[in-house]
Amino acid sequence: MLSLVMALATAGLPDETQCAALASDPVAALAFATGLQGFTYGYPLVDLLKQQHNETHRIAPDQPVAAPVNTIAVYPHLLTPETQGQLRAANADTLYLNAWIDLSRGPVLLDVPAFGSRYYTLAFMDLYGRPYHLGTRTNRGAERRYALVGPAGGTVPTGYEAFRLPTDTAWMLGRILAADQADLADAKALAAKIRIQGTPGAPVSAAAPLQPFASLEYFVLLNRALRQVPAKPGETALMAQFDQAGFGPRQQFDPAALKPAEALGLGCAVRQGPKILAQRGFRPSRIQNGWMWSGAMADPGDDFLLRAEVARGGYVNAPEESIYPAAITDHHGERLDGSRTYRIRFAKDALPPVDAFWSLTAYDRTTSQLVPNPLRRYTIGDRTKGLRRDRDGGLSLYLSARQPAVGRTNWLPVPSGPYHVVMRLYLPRAEALDGRYALPAIERIAQ
Known part of the structure; x- marks a missing residue:
């Protein structure tokens, strides 16, 4: 039985036949129900941690950007089919900048040059996927100095404006308008003047891509995220359910410690989760x-x-x-x-x-x-x-x-x-x- 659990934790997921039999085992069915809630709740947290790993390591020879934490990577081109990498529905209008920010050791300083009339935005995604912007709309293209501050807090240096984010891990995706390929050099020159000062992450090294949607690694990452982010009002009962299933913020999730029925239920949640999201689909307002x-x-x-x-x-x-x-x-x-x-x-x-x-x-x-x-x-x-x-x-x-x-x-x-x-x-x-x-x-x- 233990070999089955370890296989589920690191390799494939249960097949459709196994998942169809969930109802015959109450333990597996309950694990599936809670796991499905966790899959839905945690999707952006897991997806962003996956992306952080894949963009701070060299996972492929042709990947567009790779840089340590608290370091800006500027995409070398306007995006095309050949250079879009993992980005979904990427635009081909702007030069992209990419950075993974770690605020757990205190504020990270961000110095932005004057952009004048050229449009730009620096979008900071918290681990829940909510965006917070700096750029043309907020500063009218003026030169500015910001201190990015997360829940860990810290002192904002004199001369810097505090810009607060809800989670200590954040993804910055910047966009600088480039009219065409001829204008790209000027956009790159401005991008090179944006400075980040923070505790640097480990140097980029080669690694296998993280693929948490293919195993119980999903709940390993979700558990890691939930132990890092601040508790949110109104979610105490939900987190207690997640704790009971082993992946909540008060637990240290260990796939090897799961009972076979629990591993089956959580594995089927990861197996069925994407299909349920696809069936629900986008519902416009x-x-x-x-x-x-x-x-x-x-x-x-x-x-x-x-x-x-x-x-x-x-x-x-x-x-x-x-x-x-x-x-x-x-x-x-x-x-x-x-x-x-x-x-x-x-x-x-x-x-x-x-x-x-x-x-x-x-x-x-x-x-x-x-x-x-x-x-x-x-x-x-x-x-x-x-x-x-x-x-x-x-x-x-x-x-x-x-x-x-x-x-x-x-x-x-x-x-x-x-x-x-x-x-x-x-x-x-x-x-x-x-x-x-x-x-x-x-x-x-x-x-």
């Missing part, structure tokens, strides 16, 4: 002309299913920073497919209302990743050079896998099969946030 958006995604509160789904989909910014309406169907309600040609037509003076920029990007429906195309155009928007206006002053954009009959000027190449599109509105104006402005429908114009 607003749908206009086929475009879906949820204002609750940046702060789901106690909706742990939504929080997990947001993390599974790739995390989001605060809505006042940017919103990402997405579409998976055309104006007939049929799924978008690269074999067809579509048009999105903006009426004159009805382009997306933003104070920074807007763009449209297409992703493979299954992987949420950019797909290569012969034009090497992965985004189209207000900075795309040479776009032609319609005769009445409107703007039509064309989506298809093959070049449309109207030519390539206003064409966004898309994957050849099923795909979805994301419209990015950075620094959206009030009418975009409250629904007074609606994006035009995606009109199918050819099979």
